[in-house]
Amino acid sequence: MPFIDALRLLKPHFEEALANLPAISLLISDSFLPWTNESALKLGIPRMAFFAMLIKTICARDTPQTGLDNDHQPFMVPGFPHLRLTKADLGKPFDDPNPRHPIYVFDIEVTKATNESHGIVANSFYELEPAYVDHWNDKIGPKVWCIGPLCLARPEAESADRRPGWMKWLDSRSAMNRPVVYGAFGSQAEISVPQLKELAAGLERSGLDFLWVVRAKGVDLGEGFEERVAERGRVVREWVDQLEILRHESVGGFVSHCGWNSVLEGISAGVPLLAWPMIAEQPTNAKFVADELRIGLRIRASDGTRDGLVRREDVERMVRELMLGEKGKEAAENVKSLAEAARMAMDGGSSWQALKQMIDGVCGRKNACSMVTQV
Known part of the structure; x- marks a missing residue:
């Protein structure tokens, strides 16, 4: 929360910067900057909240989990009689029907600012x-415009002569017709050393080729691990271009924490996921991936708890099922279809049309916007 509190200090400087810009027709700001709504109202500028998350996540915030006996007792989400969640499917602190956590208090502030905004992007x-x-649009509001996946709007990758070592390694796997499982867990979640070692051992036991991005540069993954797997595994301890990795023809599976950007990149690249959620809304994303979209499998702690250790034998079993099993093949077929739908949405389809309608609606008529500012 110190970071959130520090961002509030930007408010007077932000308002000064806005006031000195040419006339602004629309402000798009991250939903986690709720104070920007006050600034927009003060300056008479319509504001939209940008949500980098699943709309399902914000549809399931009405604390229907009140009165449950345990983390695995199912409950219904209002408005979706087919949908059953458990408290284990909700990120902390939203699994608590009466939370006092500062994050929950902040979420209330975000919700209030969103409700007062012109809409959601x-x-x-x-x-x-x-x-x-x-x-959301019919029962809750304000109106949401879905304009993604935004990863499909990014520029092309660099030329082949500037390819980093990990991409060249993937090229070598492709030349040998050896499919690769890619593993990465984002930049925020802290994974314990015992869990990292179990993951390493599971990848080794799987017998599959893998590219694993490890954020902690100095962590010990087990004595001799990297040497033993050198012929078929690559551990990377630096920033990588994840979308380019997922787009590589050799990559056949993605072990992911299910952060929403990672889920969208996996979908856009047509790569099935092994869902391993860590924090925040990731458990909800993981359930969506595995149970509703059926574009991936779910790995769980070996003792059945939400935060327990995932043992090496379970890592081995689930990675092999994703890459070689029938459930993995079904997920791969499903995600390929969804990848095509994502491409069409951005290529003149629903997302393109939503963006056009949003701009026309806010500005009143075509080309009336003088400036759109995003923060």
Whole structure:
């Protein structure tokens, strides 16, 4: 929370900068900057909240989990009789029906600012979650415009002569017709050393080729691990271009923490996921990936708890099922279809049209906007 508190100090400087810009027709700011809504109202500028998350996540924040006996007792989400969640599917502190955590208090502030905003811009696409988008627009509001996946709007990769070592390694796997499982867990979640060692041992036992991005540069993954797997495994301890990795023809599976950007990149690249959620809304994303979209499998702690250790034998079993098993093949077929839907949404389809309608709606008529500012 210190980072959130520090961001509030930007408010007077932000307002001064806005006031000195040419006339602004629309402000798009991250939903986690709720104070920007006050600034926009003060200056008479319509503000939209940018949501880099699943719309389903914000449809399931009405604490229907009140009165449950345990983390695994199912409950229904209002408006979705087909959907069953458990407290284990909700990130902390939203699994608590009466939370006092500062993050929950902050979420209330975010919700209030969002409700007072002109609308929501979401990094999602309609075909991915139509029931949730419709429910939000019809029953909750303000209106959401899905304009993603934004990763498909990025520039092309660098030329081949500037390819980093990990991409050249993937090229070598492709030349040998050896499929690769890619593993990465984002930049925020802290993974314990015992869990990292179990993951390393599971990858080694799987017998599969793998590229694993490890954020902790100095962590010991087990004595002799990297030497033993050198012929078929690559551990990278630096920033990588994840989307380019996922787009590589050799990559056949993605072991992911299910951060929403990573999920969208996996979908856009047509790569099935092994869902291993860590924090925040990631458990909800993981359930969506595995149970609703059926574009991936879910790995769970060996003792059945939400935060327990995932043992090496379970890592081995689930990675092999993703890459070689029938469930993995089904997930791969499903995600290929969804990848095509994502491409079409951005290429003149639903996301393109939503962006156009949003701009026309805010500005009143075509080309009336003088400036759109995003923060």
